[in-house]
Amino acid sequence: MRTLLITLSGARPEILKLCPTEQGKFEGIGGAVLTTSVLAVVSMTFALNSALGVSLFLAIPASLVWGLAIMSLDRWLVSTMQADGPRRWRVALPRILMAVLLGLVISTPLVLQIFKSEIDAQIVQIKQQRANEFSTRQNTGSVAQEVTRLRKETTALQNVITSEGDVPLDPAKDPKVVSLTADRDAQQVQTRKLYDEWQCQLYGGKTCPRKGNGPLAQASKSNYEKAKSRVDLLNRQIEERKSELTATDASSKKERLAQATQALPKTQELLDAAVRRQSDLQNAFDAENRTTDGLLIRLQALNEVSGEDTTLRSTHLLLFLLFLLIECLPVAVKLMQKPGNYERILNLAAKQEFRDARDSYSSQFGSHPPAAGSAPQQKIHDDSASIWDIWEEPDPLRATRRTQAPAEPSKTAHLTDPQAPDNDHYSVEEDMLRTMQGTRVFHRSDSTGPVSERHGKIELFPDDDD
Structure with missing residues (x-):
């Protein structure tokens, strides 16, 4: 454990x-x-x-x-x-x-x-609470209003059929009366607009700069009279239909019975569809409300x-x-x-891991091996020769420039005079520095040079904590 x-x-x-x-x-x-x-x-x-x-x-x-x-x-x-x-x-x-x-x-x-x-x-x-809110929406929504209207129409038609046409139909619920009334109301609005236009032509207004009983006024009057005649015609048709629905003679009863018998199946079908739609909505809500427990x-x-x-x-x-x-x-x-002690030892272990990794890297790639020596030194030479080949490989461009004798500087010109010849962009001081011998000291484990603390290895980086 x-x-x-x-x-x-x-x-x-x-x-x-x-x-x-x-x-x-x-x-x-x-x-x-x-x-x-x-x-x-x-x-x-x-x-x-x-x-x-x-x-x-x-x-x-x-x-x-x-x-x-x-x-x-x-x-x-x-x-x-x-x-x-x-x-x-x-x-x-x-x-x-x-x-x-x-x-x-x-x-x-x-x-x-x-x-x-x-x-x-x-x-x-x-x-x-959700069920009550949904029931309220069901009773006041468009579907509920449609169901209520269709039920009233179905009941009225059934009463007419049961009484064999003796019970008059309600004119307000008759489809023909409803359609004629809607046309009459729209025509009345148009008639009022035409009347206002006629009066504007006669007495002037914002849209009628010229007033008087001229050609424009006569044309507006003609349009108004035609619209008014249409309204009067629709009113007569509405009254005739109402008379048919409320008449008590035998022919009117017979006609009402035939109309009710023909309209009842269609109205009943619409009512059944609306009731099914309302019931489907209720069932879907009940199922969702019942299973909601997430x-x-x-x-x-x-x-x-x-x-x-x-x-x-x-x-x-x-x-x-x-x-x-x-x-x-x-x-x-x-x-x-x-x-505590664990953290201190962990830090020491991390540093030691870094030193070991650094020494391993240095022994393989870090320094140039001595020219002569024992077998371990020869192995180091073989491992790191590729890197020193890169360092010691002569630059062809610089070799070409060094084979050419540089021009002798003028006795009156200073060594760093900008007017003096630049020798292909190299100053005299730079050429003198290139001819100097290298000053690198290799730490080796033989007797010919300084001895490194890590025997048999070439030290590339000094220890930061030695």
């Missing part, structure tokens, strides 16, 4: 063995990581089973995968955070925010499960219950903060600890 906890803490076992007093600290960090992963498994199981309706046989394996993911993230968070350094809080801030986010996600299903009974009761009220409605119920009860709101807040603190525990424990 201790090995598991130390592994979860992200510590290096080979270094931790050198400081046994630090093992308890890292076992505590590993225990915090294990605790958060177990809570993550329980939380995800509740969320999948209650919110999504997943069976426990499927929810438990998925929750275990989620717990392993949380364990890996927490282990990465605590292993990458440094316990020392002046900037550790600034560096740890993104990891703290990530830990808080994970805590919010994991703690919410646990809080919902604790208040399950209160949430279920509130969900019933929420569903009933995470969103539970969060809504929890917020409503917490808002109504002060005690429940305080308890909810305390439990939420408790689970959030537990989820952030690994990062908090890591930040609160002071650097």
Whole structure:
């Protein structure tokens, strides 16, 4: 168990063995990581089973995968955070925010499960409120209005058929009367516009600069009279239709009976279609409202219950903060600890790893080997000859320039006189420097030169801590 906890803490076992007093600290960090992963498994199981309706046989394996993911993230968070350094809080801030986010996600299903009974009761009220609102919309909506109108028409037609035409039809519900009335109203609006135009031509106005009974006024009067005649015709047709519907003679009764018998099947069909449409909407809402039991409605119920009860709101807040603190525990424990022997040895090990890597690189590529020597020196020469070939390879352009004799500088000209010949952009000082011997000193392990502390190797970089 201790090995598991130390592994979860992200510590290096080979270094931790050198400081046994630090093992308890890292076992505590590993225990915090294990605790958060177990809570993550329980939380995800509740969320999948209650919110999504997943069976426990499927929810438990998925929750275990989620717990392993949380364990890996927490282990990465605590292993990458440094316990020392002046900037550790600034560096740890993104990891703290990530830990808080994970805590919010994991703690919410646990809080919902604790208040399950209160949430279920509130969900019933929420569903009933939604049903009442939908019923109100059903009774006042366009579909409900159409159903009401068709039912009245069907009842009136059935009364006419039952009385064999003795019961008069309601003129206000007769389709022909309704159509004629709509045409009459539109024609009356047009007639009023034509009348206003005629009066404008007679007496002047904003759109009629010339007034008087001229050709324009006569044309406007003719249009108005035609429109008025159309209105009068429609009024006569409406009155005739009303008389037919309310007449009591035998022929009128017979005609009403025939019209009602012909119109009833069509009206009944329209009524049945409207009722089915209204029923389908109600059934769809009932099915959705009955099966709605997910995470969103539970969060809504929890917020409503917490808002109504002060005690429940305080308890909810305390439990939420408790689970959030537990989820952030690994990062908090890591930040609160002071650097100990483990951190010091870890820093030394990191420096030693750097030195070993540097020496390995230097022995292969770092320096030119001596011209003569033992077999190890010859091996070093073979390994690094390619790099020194690059350094010692002559530049063809410079070799060509050096074969040419430079012009003798003028006795009166200064060595760095800008008016003097530039020798192909090279000054005399630069040519003199190129002819000087190299001053590099190779640290070798033979008796002909200085001896390096790393025997048999060529030192490219000096130790920064020697």
